[in-house]
Amino acid sequence: MSSAASTNDQYTVLVVLYEGGEAGKNNKNILGCVENALGLPEWIKENKLEDRIKLIVTSDKDGDNSVAEKVLPEASVVISQPFWPFYLNQERIDKAKKLQLAITAGIGSDHVNLEAACKRGITVAEVTGSNVVSVAEHVIMQILALVRNFIPAYKQVINGEWDIAAIADNAYDLENKHVGVVGAGRIGVRVLQRLKPFDVHLHYYDKYRLNESLEKELNVTYHSSVESLVQICDIISINCPLHPETEDLFNKRLLSLMKKGSYIVNTARGKIVNRNDLVEAVNSNHIQGYAGDVWYPQV
Template sequence: MKILMYSTFEFEKPFIEKAIHGKLELVYTSENLNEDTVALSEGFEGISLFTSDFASTPILEKLYHFGIKYIALRSVGHDHIDLKKARALGIKVANVPAYSPFSIAEHAVTLLLALNRKIVLGQKLMEMGDYRLDNLLGFDLHEKTVGIIGTGKTGSAFAKIMHGFGCDLLCYDPIINQELIQQINIKYSTLEMLCQNADIISIHCPLNTSSKYMFNKSLFNQMKKGVFFINTARGKIVNTEDLIQAINKGIVAAAGLDVYEKERPIFFKNHVNKKNNDHMYTILRSLPNVLITGHQGFLTNEALQGIANTTIANFNAWAYNDTSENELEP
């Protein structure tokens, strides 16, 4: 099977090469899948997409015209592809349903600790030769109430880490994780009650029609004043304008973000010496109590190897059996 790997980054190539087996011929391109690059897929039977790619209805129709039968996503999330259209066209789509849950969970903790203990500001002051501690006050995580949105694999990993800090854990998820309840002391609540009581809120749920802009002005206004807000899930779960307003009001004392709702044209690219035209992102970056990383939560050796292994396994399953256990339904 001949496969085009869209949006290939240098950091992932070694892991993909290590995972390759079977009768697969891979061709790499750093180009994103879009209206201008869809023609690159001509002559291939399958393509692989990253979160920076966009497989809309018109693009899927063109992919079908060019002979694409299989699309393997190098991600858990699939909000960047129109699954209903893909199914209607007979194009099979599979994702990576799970890889190291610790990578993103640990990154969420990293953002929290860096914000709380003023690590970035402390380093800037030291570089200036200012060793005063007046502006570096933090708080103990011990016995703080941590609200966790989503208790799947990543949310569960985050919960276990925060349990180790001695935090009280308040969770929200339509599906109760009974196994997690048996392992550590957690409580489930409504989303509103969680927001009213949590000192720290961390998002670990998927983006779908129910979660899009889940965090908006109404929910921020219900939060305890001074809450720390962490999002390592998907940008569009949060209304950024409302988040900025909540920060300016002092409702959100600090925000750690590995995702941003309009990140597609920004993240994963080199913008040195280029003008940023996203006014909202400029405002967000300018806030001293906001720490943004460029969607790097998944960037560990273990996670990248897991993503590569499953992606190659999906293509091999299609090549030999025309079906993969990781195929997605609309």
């Protein structure tokens, strides 16, 4: 808050989170839901800030009549998250005359128009590194599910079927496969670290090269272009942020350069992969499979 502001001022903090339901009510460790509100109500009470902070917590964020839209003009702080983003576009930033701080309760601020925020002097912050282990482990799970053809096998068992050949036809060992990471930041490096014990050939592309000692430790090959990376890898893990250079990065041209029968895991942002081009590549069997925890085009 502005240091020039009066100590008697009250600030409205708008927090947009997903509904936790029964799980949220019963498990206080699920902080990112409406029911637990990131622990903010308790923090405000402990610090005796009830008179200073007006906390509005809601999941209602879409449409002109939504709670978030109505509260926005009076909000000094807006807190959102990648799983339930409240998009601060140019129109909303213009509407939020009192906004001083936009926080992502997680990693990534691509739901904020950074240029508009910068012009207004709005601080944009995120909780860097908050879920890097969870995402890295999720990547490994999805790689194994794809390569071992787990989902079709699971469906067979549930349906009382037992067609071993149909599953084995597209099930492989991960060992000796070439696995590439696009974006070797906090998450990408942890993906590489977790893949090393599988005795795979590791590759990565990033605008900034890892230090030599870490490359040797991981026995990983650096590629100076994403085009070089995708042509050699059997599996690609996307772990880069969404920005103008990465939006639609995996389009028809780049997908066509990938090895026939390769796999993609996208735990970054949906808009990094062109949905229509991906569907075409999968339907033609050029791409064997895709896994992700992101939706196109929003997150």
